[in-house]
Every structure is written in structure tokens, then in C-alpha cells.
Amino acid sequence: MNKVPFIKFNNGLKCPIFGLGTWKSNPGEVTQVVKDAIDIGYRHFDCAFIYENEKEIGKGIKEKLDEGVVKREDLFITSKLWNTKHEKEKVLPAIKASLKDLGLDYLDLYLVHWPFAFQEIPGNIWAKDEKGHWLTSDVDFTETWKGMEECVDNGLAKSIGVSNFNTKQIQAVLDIARIKPVNNQIECYPYLNQKKLIDFCHAHDISVTSYGPLGRPFMDNSLQLLDDPVLMQISAKYNKSPAQVALRYQVQRNVIVIPKTITKSRLHENFNIFDFNISTEDMKSIDELDRNKRLVTFSELSKHKHYPFLED
Ligand SMILES: NC(=O)C1=CN([C@@H]2O[C@H](COP(=O)(O)OP(=O)(O)OC[C@H]3O[C@@H](n4cnc5c(N)ncnc54)[C@H](OP(=O)(O)O)[C@@H]3O)[C@@H](O)[C@H]2O)C=CC1
């Protein structure tokens, strides 16, 4: 079995550099996917309240724990605080709800999913009005961070971090933090390589996780990373697939990577990236594919005071 290296967080916790994404993993399929993934050697699972499948993921984890295939301490489980729960007093109940669904006593990592907040309306977790407009709120993420720290104080999360935060927003958290964020999870793939933001995070001892590392091929988009001629040429050279090269690229930049798949052959394919090295020259060619092509934009929120994507 391939060995997945770890990234050491600023609090000493070790995080496998490779994990499984679960956004859009159908609740009816994801239990089996999680079990297959654990059998293959996956130990890191990226989850979120808003993915609406944490119960089914928890079921897969529980079956493998009960079978004795893995112990809880072998696993690294992330979840994320949804935007409707940014008020400080809502954070502990929110993590408890995710833990209950996942069937766990603690998370390894709990992230603030987005810097902007939504209004909490019962039965409307996506917080949209009847015209499809987001119902936003002005809660400041520094208030949210105080609630995140309580998750660590109470032993519910071993570490806490952020997601989709820009450099200024991370700095604002660092300025008030009693417990430093360990991680920023951001969209990152060769067409949006995020060099500046990654350099900033690494300089502050904050690890980075790449989401959408394959360029989200399910999105109807004219630029399909996995068909990129440069990536295809490089992958042929190493006898690997373009997906494997895109994933290996992140690992070699010390970026944690969490590709999503529900397809068993792809679970294997994506996992098999620890037996080759991309040369410095080829890493440079992949760097040069950058074209600032952001796929997750939330552009309707661009006027919100905490919208993160108007600067690095
Ligand atoms: N913090 C945040 O705001 C966000 C976090 N995330 C996290 O990051 C994870 C990964 O990002 P995601 O948006 O899912 O995008 P990815 O770039 O991981 O793409 C996933 C898609 O790629 C397909 N795929 C997987 N492996 C291969 C392969 N080897 N060859 C070809 N196609 C492949 C999957 O299909 P199939 O499943 O059918 O095999 C799926 O359609 C998410 O699942 C989620 O956990 C994602 C977005 C935002």
C-alpha cells in the first residue's frame, strides 16, 4: 500500500497530505465509497455540514472502526461551520450537530467554511429568498473565531482553521486569535495556482488545502483542466493520468489535496500518486498554466463586506 506523507500543523497535529472530498457525494452512495476508500488506504476525509451527507459518511467510518480495520486515531476528519452559524454562541451547537451526524467525539479539523455569513432561517440552510438571492448577515468572522476557539477548549476539535479566506482576512484572524488557525482551505488547481496566497499562509505557518484540485470536471466549463495539452504531455511522460499529475503537483508544493470521487477505479487512481516525482522543470510548466480561472466565485456576494475574492 502507498504511504501518504503528513503535513505537520502549527499545533503539532499531523494531517495526511491527501484525503477524500465529499461535496456532491450522494448520500445513497457515500457510505460504500468511504468504506472502499478506507480499504484502499485513505485516512483523511473532508466533510461539511452543508454537504448534507455527514450521517452517511459517519456510517461508513463506523463500520470500518467496528471491523477493526482502522482506529479513530488513524483517521483525520474535517468538517466545516456553515454560514448560517457564524454568531459566537451558535458555533458549539453547530460542531456538536456535525459530530453527532458523523458519529464522532471529536474532529481533527473544524473550518469556518466562508468568511461571509448568512441569516439563519429554519428549514432554509442555503439561506436564499424566493427569488434565489442570498440572505446575508454582517456577523464578523472574528466573532465567529471566538466560537471556534471554544471548540478546541471543549475538546470537540483538535484544530481549527478557515476556508476561502484571503490574506487580509487571515491577518484579521491572526490579530485577535488566542488559538491560531492551522489551515486555509481554498480553491486551487493548475489554472488557479494561488501562489501568493499559499506563500502568505506558509510564511505564517498556516497549511493550505487545495479544493477542486482536478478543476471540478463536473462543471460545464470551456476550460477543462484534465484535457489540457501540457498536462496530458507531462502525464504521458510519467505514465500517469492528467488527474494524477494535477494531484501530485499539489503534494510537491506541500499543499494538502482532497479530490472527490465516488468511482472506485478513481479512488485507486487518485491515491496512486506517491510513487513518482514531477521534475522541477515540469513543475514549472504546470505553474505556468495559471490563468486566474476561479470556478467557485459566489459572485452574487461580491458586494458583501467579507467577500474574499476581490484581492489575494
Ligand atoms: N471549502 C470549500 O468551500 C470547498 C471545498 N470543497 C472540497 O473539496 C473537494 C474536492 O473538490 P471538488 O469540488 O469536489 O472538485 P474536484 O476537482 O475534486 O473534482 C471532482 C470531480 O472530478 C471527478 N473525478 C475524480 N477523480 C477523477 C479522475 N481521476 N479523473 C477524472 N475525473 C475525476 C469526480 O467524478 P466522480 O465522483 O463521478 O468520479 C467529480 O465529478 C470537495 O469534494 C469538497 O470536499 C470543494 C469546493 C468548495
Ligand SMILES: O=C1CO[C@H](CO)[C@@H](O)[C@@H]1O
Ligand atoms: O464547499 C462547497 C462546495 O462547493 C460549493 C460551490 O459549488 C460551495 O458552495 C461550497 O463552499
